Amino acid sequence: MEISVVVPLYNESESLPELTDWISKVCNGVNKPFEIILVDDGSVDNSWDIITQLSARNPSIKAIKFRRNYGKSAALNEGFRIASGRVVITMDADLQDSPDEIPQLYEMITEQGYDLVSGWKKKRNDPMNKTLPSKLFNYTTRRISKIPLHDFNCGLKAYKLEVVKAIEIHGEMHRYIPVIAKWTGFRKIGEKVVHHYERKYGRTKYGLSRFVKGYLDLLSITFASRFGKRPMHLFGSLGSILFFAGFLIAAYLTYAKFFQEAYKMTERPLFYFGLLSMVLGTQLFMTGFLAELVSAAGRGKQQDYGISESINIK
Numbered sequence: 001m002e003i004s005v006v007v008p009l010y011n012e013s014e015s016l017p018e019l020t021d022w023i024s025k026v027c028n029g030v031n032k033p034f035e036i037i038l039v040d041d042g043s044v045d046n047s048w049d050i051i052t053q054l055s056a057r058n059p060s061i062k063a064i065k066f067r068r069n070y071g072k073s074a075a076l077n078e079g080f081r082i083a084s085g086r087v088v089i090t091m092d093a094d095l096q097d098s099p100d101e102i103p104q105l106y107e108m109i110t111e112q113g114y115d116l117v118s119g120w121k122k123k124r125n126d127p128m129n130k131t132l133p134s135k136l137f138n139y140t141t142r143r144i145s146k147i148p149l150h151d152f153n154c155g156l157k158a159y160k161l162e163v164v165k166a167i168e169i170h171g172e173m174h175r176y177i178p179v180i181a182k183w184t185g186f187r188k189i190g191e192k193v194v195h196h197y198e199r200k201y202g203r204t205k206y207g208l209s210r211f212v213k214g215y216l217d218l219l220s221i222t223f224a225s226r227f228g229k230r231p232m233h234l235f236g237s238l239g240s241i242l243f244f245a246g247f248l249i250a251a252y253l254t255y256a257k258f259f260q261e262a263y264k265m266t267e268r269p270l271f272y273f274g275l276l277s278m279v280l281g282t283q284l285f286m287t288g289f290l291a292e293l294v295s296a297a298g299r300g301k302q303q304d305y306g307i308s309e310s311i312n313i314k
């Protein structure tokens, strides 16, 4: 298999016939073996019926359906599990992304050696309330991740197979796939200006809440990638610093009380700072221990460290 096109969809029945025909036409045009993986994210319209009909006459279509709506990240994650093409391309189902970009994306991965190529909707056909917050979002993500992409959240992306097999996404993390990929060790990340059409059928699935969730997810992945496997380094050091500061304060107050002037400890505001600092420090430390236990318990059940090559090991 050369190309896997993964399409997450939620209530997109009107677009599907046109979309699958278009993808097939383009892939047949470049003469590469391909598969179209449709992931129905628990649609409540007749998307699945349409998919069943389409797959009867188009053998390239593979599909799964979630029992309920889990979100685009979950859909992509499962699509990635099934994909077997040398190049994996993701695309929205609503015909806003153009299958005509597939050949060039394919070439960028196979010939130019990119691990991941993200589309850039340079001229974007969406309303203002989407484009403006998205600029801010892209700016922050660019600063934090130091990946020079203009459009992190573009649904149209291409990957080496190895990349999609190495990453796990859930929540709303599909917006940060380039960031996750980079932190997993795939550094050659490129960008391609892509066509973007207005939504033809149906309506958008995302409101303003996505920005709140988006930022929370950015925090989670930053934390998980930096300290997920060694939480004690964060909590332990913060906790120790706080505790130590509190201890110094208490020591000073004790010294002052016995050797300088007699006073009631509780009359000094500093006393409360010292107390609070020691209590919080201890708690952070304990949190670190718990986090270590959780992380240790999860080890072995999931992919731990990305291994890119091995010799004589089955």
Ligand code: UDP
Residues within 6 Å of the ligand: 008, 009, 010, 011, 012, 041, 069, 070, 071, 072, 075, 091, 092, 093, 094, 096, 155, 203, 204, 205, 206
């Ligand atoms: N989608 C999905 N599950 C969801 C929400 C959206 O699979 O819970 C799909 C949707 O069907 C579309 C893609 O994700 O194929 C992008 O969604 P949408 O076009 O609504 O986002 P927008 O382009 O408005 O940002």
Ligand code: MG
Residues within 6 Å of the ligand: 092, 094, 096, 199, 204
């Ligand atoms: Mg869309």
